Amino acid sequence: MAKQETSLFNPNMLVELANTRMPFGKYQGYRLCHLPEPYLAWFKQKGFPPGKMGVLLETLYEIKLNGLEYLLIPLIKK
Template sequence: MPFGKYKGRRLIDLPEEYLLWFARKDEFPAGRLGELMAITLLIKTEGLTKLVQPLKRP
């Protein structure tokens, strides 16, 4: 995450509530970051986080 309270965290590591806050406000950032945040929220809400974990770099 390039800004805010969670600056420096991977998107998949952001709390679901934080992503939901953006979604409720309908204000994901413009561009690729917003797209990735929306996809991350979908992954989390559908319970698919474990599929992404093996892809994380140490």
């Protein structure tokens, strides 16, 4: 029997990354997708916050690190 693969990736996360606003800190009110990479790198070094926001920020860090942020632009809701 073939082992069924399960994906931990949720496609809705990209929509969240494009539209959720930063709830705290220096960039409070900014859409997550507009956070600068050095700010995300700082979190990578110091530790991402716990919970869903930490998961979103860590995912965004990986997206920006790999130059894939262009994928989020069409998902921004006006």
